[in-house]
Amino acid sequence: MPSDELEWLPEPHRDALRSMYSGEPQRGSDGELHAIDSTTRISIPDGKAIYSLCTTQAVTSILEVGLGYGFSTVFLLAALDRTGHGTHTAIDPFQETDWKGMGVTRARRLASCSTALTSDAFQWIEDRSDRALVDLERAGRTYGMIFIDGYHRFDDVLVDFCLSARICHTGGFIVLHDKWMDSVKAVTSFIRHNRKDFVEVESPCDDLVVFRRRAQDRRDWRHFIDFPLR
Ligand SMILES: C[S@@+](CC[C@H](N)C(=O)[O-])C[C@H]1O[C@@H](n2cnc3c(N)ncnc32)[C@H](O)[C@@H]1O
Numbered sequence: 206m207p208s209d210e211l212e213w214l215p216e217p218h219r220d221a222l223r224s225m226y227s228g229e230p231q232r233g234s235d236g237e238l239h240a241i242d243s244t245t246r247i248s249i250p251d252g253k254a255i256y257s258l259c260t261t262q263a264v265t266s267i268l269e270v271g272l273g274y275g276f277s278t279v280f281l282l283a284a285l286d287r288t289g290h291g292t293h294t295a296i297d298p299f300q301e302t303d304w305k306g307m308g309v310t311r312a313r314r315l316a317s318c319s320t321a322l323t324s325d326a327f328q329w330i331e332d333r334s335d336r337a338l339v340d341l342e343r344a345g346r347t348y349g350m351i352f353i354d355g356y357h358r359f360d361d362v363l364v365d366f367c368l369s370a371r372i373c374h375t376g377g378f379i380v381l382h383d384k385w386m387d388s389v390k391a392v393t394s395f396i397r398h399n400r401k402d403f404v405e406v407e408s409p410c411d412d413l414v415v416f417r418r419r420a421q422d423r424r425d426w427r428h429f430i431d432f433p434l435r
Contacts, residue, residue: 210249214256217318218283221311222252225276234306241307245273247354247382247412252280254410255352255380259284262378264349265291268341270334270365271355272297275308277382278327281352282312286321294328294346296337296355334361338368347372354382362392370403373418379403381414389414391434398432399424 211219211226225231226249230238247255259267259281265288267281272295285291293312300309309329316327330337334355351369353362362381369379383389393414396403402423403416 214283218279221279231307232310234310239305239307241274246276251410251412254413256280256284259350260287263288266348267293268348268351269295270353272300272308273304275311277352278308278312282315286319289321292326296330296334298331298333334365342372347374349374349377351379357383357386357388359388359391362388366392375418377418379416384412384414394432398430
């Protein structure tokens with residue numbers, strides 16, 4: 206990793222990400238250090254893009270589907286720190302089993318040492334997104350930015366988008382990661398052609414698709430506009 210790629214990011218988030226992008230072992234919820242793989246992550250440009258989106262739009266309520274090692278989470282917590290307050294909720298059913306709690310451990314540490322955020326600013330929901338997103342809607346929760354980077358099959362991404370759309374503020378954003386995947390391309394095409402309550406915002410990155418919610422979903426029950434898969 207070129208040493209200046211994270212120069213723009215304040216501490217302690219910069220240090221955390223330097224360690225993570227360097228591939229150093231990370232602390233899990235058992236207190237031990239665990240090796241990490243080199244593929245499960247967002248890129249630094251993707252991280253900078255979601256950080257900038259949240260800071261320029263002063264987003265204070267963020268939801269994330271797919272915590273993993275917490276690369277995206279660190280960028281998003283840094284954005285809340287910069288904004289001065291807010292909450293971040295991450296959904297991941299496999300955080301303890303597949304990721305040894307590394308993402309949640311990192312996020313809790315960063316939230317607890319922040320002077321801007323309260324100790325409960327970070328929340329992890331240990332459940333599948335299809336269940337958790339419905340629970341959040343039932344609880345009346347809404348978000349200014351929702352980052353979708355969970356299970357990447359077409360139907361899972363579509364369900365994540367449709368359930369997230371219900372709890373996204375008007376004026377808020379839904380960001381899909383892994384735009385290169387056919388599954389994500391098909392969901393993106395569905396949204397572009399069928400969800401006129403969302404408008405696509407130009408993305409600064411090759412790997413992110415950004416939609417802004419601009420209205421209520423007022424389609425009637427017959428609505429369907431055919432869409433190309435890519
Ligand atoms: C690509 S990783 C996320 C990487 C993370 N955004 C980062 O930058 O470090 C995908 C994550 O989705 C999680 N996941 C898989 N199925 C899920 C589901 N049904 N609901 C929520 N998260 C899920 C996995 O456990 C994994 O942590």
